[in-house]
Amino acid sequence: MAVDNNGAITRLMQEFGRLPGIGPKTAERLTHYLLGAGRSHTLALADALRSVAESIHPCRQCFNLTEGDLCSICSDPRRDPSLICVVEQPRDLAALERAGNYRGLYHVLQGRLAPLENVGPEQLTVDGLLRRVQAGGVQEIILATNPNLEGDGTALYISNLLAETGARITLLARGLPSGSVLEFANNQMLADALEGRRSF
Numbered sequence: 001m002a003v004d005n006n007g008a009i010t011r012l013m014q015e016f017g018r019l020p021g022i023g024p025k026t027a028e029r030l031t032h033y034l035l036g037a038g039r040s041h042t043l044a045l046a047d048a049l050r051s052v053a054e055s056i057h058p059c060r061q062c063f064n065l066t067e068g069d070l071c072s073i074c075s076d077p078r079r080d081p082s083l084i085c086v087v088e089q090p091r092d093l094a095a096l097e098r099a100g101n102y103r104g105l106y107h108v109l110q111g112r113l114a115p116l117e118n119v120g121p122e123q124l125t126v127d128g129l130l131r132r133v134q135a136g137g138v139q140e141i142i143l144a145t146n147p148n149l150e151g152d153g154t155a156l157y158i159s160n161l162l163a164e165t166g167a168r169i170t171l172l173a174r175g176l177p178s179g180s181v182l183e184f185a186n187n188q189m190l191a192d193a194l195e196g197r198r199s200f
């Protein structure tokens with residue numbers, strides 16, 4: 001380990017160590033990599049981190065992550081606004097976009113109902129979803145929460161909430177293994193799950 005009088009190296013290792021999938025060994029390896037990579041490379045990484053932290057925020061309409069007021073999907077006139085696919089997180093949206101066969105809009109819940117962790121509807125963006133559907137023009141809402149206990153509970157809650165709006169509510173087909181998470185499903189699996197969606 002290099003001499004570290006001011007703790008900057010230790011601090012960087014600790015920050016790396018807080019990232020998912022990075023243990024102490026990898027945190028140390030990444031830190032040493034940057035120490036050897038040169039000042040410009042390290043500052044470029046710092047700049048990228050700073051601009052993400054400062055410029056990325058939720059889309060005004062769908063809560064996907066964006067630098068603008070509306071995300072690139074909401075502001076794309078080729079997307080079909082009569083179709084809204086509801087997902088838990090932006091990474092689920094990204095997985096469905098990679099699958100490539102969906103042309104509607106999205107709504108990101110920013111989580112799922114988890115009563116044991118005190119996550120209720122007020123922590124999610126369900127109010128915003130309800131307002132979008134009530135504003136009219138939405139014909140179908142595809143509930144694409146993760147196929148596990150909490151995801152299913154969230155889908156049930158939303159289907160009840162939207163029942164009176166008259167919009168058609170569908171679920172992804174269960175080609176997805178139960179208990180799995182959308183972001184790790186392969187593209188064909190997700191494309192099939194969207195194609196084969198069924199009424200709630």
Ligand SMILES: [Zn+2]
Nearest residue numbers: 059062071074
């Ligand atoms: Zn959006």
